[in-house]
Amino acid sequence: MRRPFSRDVIAIIAIVTVLAVAITAGVFALINWIGRKSLAGEGCRITTPDGTLDLEIEQAQVAAAIAGVAHRRKLPERAVVIAYATGIQESxxxxxxxxxxxxxxxxxxxxxxxxxxxxxxxxxxxxSGKFFAALVKVKDYRKIPLHEAAQEVQRSADGSLYAQHEENAKVLAGAFTGRVPHAVHCWFPPEGGEETPAPSPAPGEAERELARTLGSGTTLAASSRRRGWLIATWSLAHAQKYGLSTIRYDDRVWNVAEGEEGGWQPDAEASADRVRIS
Structure with missing residues (x-):
């Protein structure tokens, strides 16, 4: 004759079952959430001397925001690399x-x-502002190993995991800080379908969001070539969101109609003192 389970055993089984269901639900939620973000016919490619990476447009927007905030705070590229490695590991x-x-x-x-x-x-x-505010308080964050600096900020269960993303973070930092010119190319359908209609062009809204990121009123002015490419890259990452079709800067133009094979093409109308978006 089998002995019935004790109340403690039943309670443990119930807790384990609930945890298993919760973890499974969380995994499926993450997969479904990312799956909804992965749309055919759109994306971004980052190309620098350090390597090439493919991103989804949302990831490029986040990367552009991080670089913009670092620029506003006048932080070195090393800070951006640490932030990217952390962001890649965390999300x-x-x-x-x-x-x-x-x-x-x-x-x-x-x-x-x-x-x-x-x-x-x-x-x-x-x-990003909160992350950098904590990072600059880390002693010698520019010199110590990346994972140690990141862990001082994050206090995660295993800080060593940040180190594996350093090389990819360097690729992103070179591109989104503007150090490597025309290193980011994004593409998406110039006209939306019934489910995802193309937004009306809103360069004014794009400028206001860029001003919030950079903390500057004259956001499209390029006081240096590096700042100019940071702005142009931010604008490209947000082109789909704000319905932008062309971006001009530094003798180059990006046009949404060119698609994945386009990229930054030579352009006689583009100046080096200001980014032009439309």
Whole structure:
């Protein structure tokens, strides 16, 4: 005759079952969420002397926001590399609205640990500002190993994992900070379908968001070539969101109609003192 399970055993089985269901649900939620973000016929390619990477447009927007905030704070490229490696490990550079426990956003920052409110932390500009504010307090963050600097900020379970993303982070940093000219190319259908209609061109809204990121009123002015390419790259990453079809800078033009095979083409109308978007 079998002995019935004790109440403690039943309770343990119930807890394990609930945890298993929760973990499975979380994994499926992440897969489905990323799957909805992966649309055919659109994407971004980053090409620098350090390598080539493919991103989804949302990832490029997050990367552009991080670089823009670092530029506003006058931080070195090393800070951007650390931020990218952290973001890749924590969220694959997606602006996740969920995470472990109450973690949200690209850096999976937790409101319960004082990073900010959930609605603030899913704003890449705000989240990047909080990350950099903590990073600059890390002693010798420019010189110590990347994973040590990142771990001082994040306090994660295994800080060594950040190190594996350093090379990819360097590729992204060279491109999105503007150090490597015309290193980012994004493409998407110039006209939306019934489910995803093309947004009306909104260069004014793009400029306002860029000003919020850079903390500058004259956002499209290029006081240096590096700043100019940072602005042009930010504009390209956000072209789909704001319905931009052309971006001109530094004798180059990007045109949405050229698609994946296009990229930055020579252009006699593009000047080196200002980025032009339309």
């Amino acid at each position: 694959k550079l997606y602006n996740l609205p969920f995470g472990d426990r109450d973690s949200v956003g690209v850096f999976q920052q937790r409101p319960s640990q004082g990073w900010g409110k959930p609605e603030q932390l899913i704003d890449p500009v705000y989240a």
